[in-house]
Amino acid sequence: MNVGLIGAGAIANFLLKEINLSQKDTISVKSVYVRNKEKYEALESEFGVKLYTDLHAFLDSEIDIVVEAANVEAVKTLIPECIKKKDVVLISVGALVDNALLLEVEQLAEKHNHFIHLPSGAIGGLDLLQNAHALGTVTSVSITTRKPAHSLIDEPLTEEKIIFEGKAADAIIQFPKNINVSIVLSLASLGIHHTTVRMIADPHIEKNIHQVEMKGEFGDATFTIKNNPLPSNPKTSYLAAMSILGTLKRLESKIKIG
Ligand SMILES: NC(=O)C1=CN([C@@H]2O[C@H](COP(=O)(O)OP(=O)(O)OC[C@H]3O[C@@H](n4cnc5c(N)ncnc54)[C@H](O)[C@@H]3O)[C@@H](O)[C@H]2O)C=CC1
Ligand SMILES: O=C([O-])CC(=O)C(=O)O
Numbered sequence: 001m002n003v004g005l006i007g008a009g010a011i012a013n014f015l016l017k018e019i020n021l022s023q024k025d026t027i028s029v030k031s032v033y034v035r036n037k038e039k040y041e042a043l044e045s046e047f048g049v050k051l052y053t054d055l056h057a058f059l060d061s062e063i064d065i066v067v068e069a070a071n072v073e074a075v076k077t078l079i080p081e082c083i084k085k086k087d088v089v090l091i092s093v094g095a096l097v098d099n100a101l102l103l104e105v106e107q108l109a110e111k112h113n114h115f116i117h118l119p120s121g122a123i124g125g126l127d128l129l130q131n132a133h134a135l136g137t138v139t140s141v142s143i144t145t146r147k148p149a150h151s152l153i154d155e156p157l158t159e160e161k162i163i164f165e166g167k168a169a170d171a172i173i174q175f176p177k178n179i180n181v182s183i184v185l186s187l188a189s190l191g192i193h194h195t196t197v198r199m200i201a202d203p204h205i206e207k208n209i210h211q212v213e214m215k216g217e218f219g220d221a222t223f224t225i226k227n228n229p230l231p232s233n234p235k236t237s238y239l240a241a242m243s244i245l246g247t248l249k250r251l252e253s254k255i256k257i258g
Pocket of ligand 2: 121122176177178179180181182208227235236237238240
């Protein structure tokens with residue numbers, strides 16, 4: 001499977017390194033869409049990829065699937081065109097808080113017979129949640145996210161501080177780089193207006209910790225994920241980058257688990 005990447009930041013570099021240099025399987029990154037070619041030209045020789053600044057040339061290059069690893073704005077502006085030509089993997093899932101965009105990409109995917117894959121990112125348990133909601137009987141879903149204070153706010157803290165309490169729909173607007181996980185969690189069951197988010201800035205931790213709680217007719221479940229940060233962007237968890245690779249590997253596999 002040939003991958004076209006959008007973005008050349010922390011997650012994109014993880015994927016370039018792990019897929020093109022370390023992995024010995026059938027996945028390969030061939031093309032990278034960037035806004036500034038000069039800035040990233042070293043990637044071409046380092047990873048054997050071709051850089052593009054023209055979206056259509058990127059989409060017409062030798063790729064089977066587009067992986068977005070940029071930001072919510074890039075999803076809004078680029079993904080509707082991408083989905084007309086290719087399957088897409090999105091990690092800046094927060095963009096889909098915009099219902100008009102969600103409907104647009106869903107309809108385009110239907111019309112052009114492509115798929116939109118939303119990796120679990122920095123959390124887990126989405127398989128369980130979707131199963132538990134197969135009859136529409138999940139009744140509550142919440143996520144408490146605790147991150148190093150400096151990842152979330154500029155204000156210096158000596159003690160932990162709750163910086164957000166409310167619904168996922170509002171959390172992602174206030175923290176578009178930090179709480180994409182709440183939107184994939186929302187899309188997996190109760191939606192952005194019924195999924196509860198609490199965010200805590202903690203000056204005493206190094207990890208990105210997400211606690212997900214769900215209840216319904218199935219029973220209840222709690223997951224705590226203590227993520228190591230990605231060194232090149234500590235706001236982002238290592239697992240979030242890995243989840244894209246996991247999604248790509250599952251696409252290749254003939255046995256689908258979960
Ligand atoms: N779903 C999840 O669980 C998670 C999602 N994320 C999201 O993943 C995305 C990428 O994260 P990182 O790699 O850590 O961020 P980063 O800031 O290291 O890299 C983003 C890159 O995208 C580039 N970019 C921005 N707009 C672009 C555009 N229109 N076209 C091409 N390139 C563009 C930037 O120049 C930058 O190099 C962010 O939106 C982040 O919020 C991060 C962690 C978890
Ligand atoms: O990486 C994480 O721990 C979560 C994150 O930034 C996001 O969901 O946007």
